[in-house]
Amino acid sequence: MEEQVKLFGAFPSPFSYRIIWALKHKNISYEYIEEDLSNKSQHLLTYNPICKMIPILLHGGKPIVESTIILEYIEETWPQNPLFPKDPYEKAKARFWIKFGEDKNSEFYQIFHKIGEEQVKATENAKKILKIIEEQGLGDKKFFSGDIIGLIDIAFGWLAFWLEVIQEAAGVKVYEPNNFPHLQSWINNFKQVAIIKENIPNRDAMLDYFKRRRKKLEEQVKLFGAFPSPFSYRVIWALKHKNISYEYIEEDLSNKSQHLLTYNPIYKMIPILVHNGKPIVESTIILEYIEETWPQNPLFPKDPYKRLRLDSGSSLEKIRAQNFIKYFTRLEKMEQGLGDKKFFSGDTIGFIHIAFGWLAFWLEVIQEAAGIKVYESNNFPHLQSWINSFKQVAIIKENIPNRDAILDYFKRRREMIVSI
Numbered sequence: 001m002e003e004q005v006k007l008f009g010a011f012p013s014p015f016s017y018r019i020i021w022a023l024k025h026k027n028i029s030y031e032y033i034e035e036d037l038s039n040k041s042q043h044l045l046t047y048n049p050i051c052k053m054i055p056i057l058l059h060g061g062k063p064i065v066e067s068t069i070i071l072e073y074i075e076e077t078w079p080q081n082p083l084f085p086k087d088p089y090e091k092a093k094a095r096f097w098i099k100f101g102e103d104k105n106s107e108f109y110q111i112f113h114k115i116g117e118e119q120v121k122a123t124e125n126a127k128k129i130l131k132i133i134e135e136q137g138l139g140d141k142k143f144f145s146g147d148i149i150g151l152i153d154i155a156f157g158w159l160a161f162w163l164e165v166i167q168e169a170a171g172v173k174v175y176e177p178n179n180f181p182h183l184q185s186w187i188n189n190f191k192q193v194a195i196i197k198e199n200i201p202n203r204d205a206m207l208d209y210f211k212r213r214r215k216k217l218e219e220q221v222k223l224f225g226a227f228p229s230p231f232s233y234r235v236i237w238a239l240k241h242k243n244i245s246y247e248y249i250e251e252d253l254s255n256k257s258q259h260l261l262t263y264n265p266i267y268k269m270i271p272i273l274v275h276n277g278k279p280i281v282e283s284t285i286i287l288e289y290i291e292e293t294w295p296q297n298p299l300f301p302k303d304p305y306k307r308l309r310l311d312s313g314s315s316l317e318k319i320r321a322q323n324f325i326k327y328f329t330r331l332e333k334m335e336q337g338l339g340d341k342k343f344f345s346g347d348t349i350g351f352i353h354i355a356f357g358w359l360a361f362w363l364e365v366i367q368e369a370a371g372i373k374v375y376e377s378n379n380f381p382h383l384q385s386w387i388n389s390f391k392q393v394a395i396i397k398e399n400i401p402n403r404d405a406i407l408d409y410f411k412r413r414r415e416m417i418v419s420i
């Protein structure tokens with residue numbers, strides 16, 4: 001009895017198509033099982049527990065993973081319609097090109113997954129790789145190993161269908177047929193092969209899939225911060241308040257990254273918010289950007305009058321938000337500004353609290369590290385009650401730096417200053 005063949009794949013993975021094409025070429029019937037990669041099945045996790053990826057070929061109950069290894073397995077198990085040359089030297093050359101393709105895959109992956117400058121760089125790298133394939137891999141051969149389709153063609157098959165769609169979804173141009181005449185004629189030949197022509201993913205569905213993925217990527221939010229900067233925490237709190245998921249990247253300020261220097265070339269400071277690949281700097285400006293981009297759970301009063309005045313008493317009319325912060329450089333002024341309101345702009349947390357949040361955590365630690373006393377809770381009853389309320393807000397409570405670690409940090413900084 002023939003041993004059962006099953007293929008676990010996912011639309012529109014080019015790696016799954018490699019296996020589909022090889023099986024079709026060898027006339028092997030198989031059962032195709034579509035995996036939902038956002039909710040991987042128990043089968044997938046059992047059969048590929050290390051990489052947890054498709055494609056997986058199951059042959060007689062035994063799983064084989066990694067598409068190029070699966071291709072070799074298929075070739076060795078079903079020798080009809082060979083896909084590898086017989087000659088060991090020719091076979092070694094074929095293996096080289098397949099390996100080259102695998103090693104360089106990530107460059108193409110990046111044209112889709114990177115944004116801005118990094119995407120431009122990836123595009124240039126990808127063009128160089130295509131040139132190598134064009135000139136040294138293909139030359140004027142019909143297929144990579146000669147006149148008939150083989151494993152290298154199948155491994156590079158994604159170039160014939162996916163590259164163009166990925167370019168369109170990512171809004172870049174890597175491949176221009178005029179610049180790659182050999183590659184273009186290979187693409188035409190490859191698309192004419194019956195088993196390929198009959199087994200390609202629907203272009204519109206692929207484009208739709210990659211466009212949706214790209215949109216999600218572009219909406220990605222990254223925050224470059226550094227412990228224990230209260231300015232980073234302003235941004236963290238605002239993002240948490242708005243329920244925005246983001247990636248946090250810790251910067252070492254004694255050895256600033258190229259990202260930091262590129263994104264904030266003028267001040268070379270954190271925090272930096274990167275949204276859609278575009279950097280926004282200066283924490284209070286970032287807070288305004290966050291408010292305007294994600295209007296849910298507003299941080300500013302809707303009413304323009306209240307927004308300027310921030311509901312902080314008539315003496316502060318017409319003071320803009322940023323000026324308000326400057327105005328309150330003295331704790332006494334803050335005490336007056338607060339009065340007996342729970343929060344500066346009423347009963348809910350807003351921009352002002354977030355901007356002043358450092359008072360609730362950092363001030364006391366800085367005092368201790370510097371050995372001075374500016375703030376006595378008895379002298380500032382309103383401020384103290386604000387601090388208490390602020391510390392009770394869930395997103396604040398859940399996102400505060402560790403007190404011992406900040407104290408340790410500031411003590412060390414203070415020792416450095418004093419010893420100079």
Ligand SMILES: N[C@@H](CCC(=O)N[C@@H](CS)C(=O)NCC(=O)O)C(=O)O
Pocket residue numbers: 010013014015037052053054055065066067068
């Ligand atoms: N090197 C692997 C790559 C396979 C691969 O990247 N599979 C992707 C789908 S296109 C996957 O299963 N991703 C699931 C994940 O990363 O969680 C191969 O050649 O089989």
